Amino acid sequence: xxxxxxxxxxxxxxxxxxxxxxxxxxxxxQERRGxxxxxxxxxxxxxxxxPTAISRLRILREEAFAAxxxxxxxxxxxxxxxxxxxxxxxxxxxxxxxxxxxVDLAGHEDGPxxxxxxxxxxxxxxxxxDVMLPLLEDKSLGVRREVARALGATGNPQxxxxxxxxxxxxxxxxxxxxxxxxxxxxxxxxxxxGLETFLDDSSESTRFAAARGLCLLxxxxxxxxxxxxxxxxxxxxxxQGLALYEGVSVKQSSAALRPLLEDKDRTLAAGAARVLYxxxxxTMMSWLVLASWNAKGExxxxxxKELETLHLADDERKAxxxxxxxxx
Numbered sequence: 001x002x003x004x005x006x007x008x009x010x011x012x013x014x015x016x017x018x019x020x021x022x023x024x025x026x027x028x029x030q031e032r033r034g035x036x037x038x039x040x041x042x043x044x045x046x047x048x049x050x051p052t053a054i055s056r057l058r059i060l061r062e063e064a065f066a067a068x069x070x071x072x073x074x075x076x077x078x079x080x081x082x083x084x085x086x087x088x089x090x091x092x093x094x095x096x097x098x099x100x101x102x103v104d105l106a107g108h109e110d111g112p113x114x115x116x117x118x119x120x121x122x123x124x125x126x127x128x129x130d131v132m133l134p135l136l137e138d139k140s141l142g143v144r145r146e147v148a149r150a151l152g153a154t155g156n157p158q159x160x161x162x163x164x165x166x167x168x169x170x171x172x173x174x175x176x177x178x179x180x181x182x183x184x185x186x187x188x189x190x191x192x193x194g195l196e197t198f199l200d201d202s203s204e205s206t207r208f209a210a211a212r213g214l215c216l217l218x219x220x221x222x223x224x225x226x227x228x229x230x231x232x233x234x235x236x237x238x239x240q241g242l243a244l245y246e247g248v249s250v251k252q253s254s255a256a257l258r259p260l261l262e263d264k265d266r267t268l269a270a271g272a273a274r275v276l277y278x279x280x281x282x283t284m285m286s287w288l289v290l291a292s293w294n295a296k297g298e299x300x301x302x303x304x305k306e307l308e309t310l311h312l313a314d315d316e317r318k319a320x321x322x323x324x325x326x327x328x
Contacts, residue, residue, distance in 0.1 A: 036062045040069040043089050046082045054092035063095040071101045084112045091120025103131050111140035122150030136166040145175050152182030160188025177209040184213030192219045215244045235265050242271050250279035267302040274306040289320045
């Protein structure tokens with residue numbers, strides 16, 4: 001039997017020791033990156049559905065690494081349908097590392113590619129309004145909708161005037177709705193009078209969107225519109241009124257929403273608690289947990305739905321219950 005040279009045995013021994021000495025965390029990272037490479041290859045080759053690809057890549061928590069791999073190879077993706085899917089995956093990773101490439105793709109000749117690119121810019125809250133503003137007049141309906149959403153996400157008051165002008169010129173009702181809401185999200189209070197003109201529109205969805213935008217701006221006319229809905233006898237209309245307070249600070253919503261915590265419609269009560277929590281009242285998390293603990297049947301489901309929205313972890317729930325003294 002042939003014996004390995006002593007120097008080679010020494011190298012092998014050193015290599016084995018180095019591998020064994022690698023910290024478990026590093027080994028895990030290497031494994032995740034290996035899986036990420038394989039998934040990205042499947043994406044580039046068109047072998048993986050977009051939702052599945054995004055879900056699996058995000059579970060691995062290597063979004064920036066995956067984006068880098070996609071960016072390195074995206075020039076080789078020439079088939080239009082596949083490029084759309086690759087762009088959608090890149091957007092769905094929601095990582096700032098993808099922003100420069102998404103900016104480039106926002107000017108692509110293919111409408112769906114532009115749409116997914118702008119969607120990605122919105123998800124990373126890109127400040128590249130210079131790229132996005134011209135797309136308010138894009139020939140593609142999907143692009144106009146996504147750019148409205150993305151511009152609202154910037155929170156940049158300077159885009160409010162352009163969004164309102166685009167809404168006035170927009171022929172598609174749903175796209176106009178998204179533009180009006182984006183005016184409010186952008187935060188330009190000078191556009192409130194313009195939004196108020198839509199409160200008398202013949203379209204219910206347009207009126208609602210204008211009120212939503214006004215509430216986001218903290219405008220009294222928007223809150224007055226919301227209070228009228230909350231005063232309705234119809235529970236569905238009242239829930240619409242609650243929806244107008246989404247994203248509004250607790251300082252501005254408390255007076256209208258706190259009374260709803262005692263409402264007989266427990267779905268409305270649970271929703272009000274969640275909106276108050278997201279608006280800044282952190283005591284509402286404990287309120288929801290205790291309400292769910294004491295509730296039964298469908299009523300319990302109402303609270304659990306809101307807690308699921310807030311991504312409450314089991315250990316956090318147990319801690320709140322212990323603090324309230326209902327469990328040990």
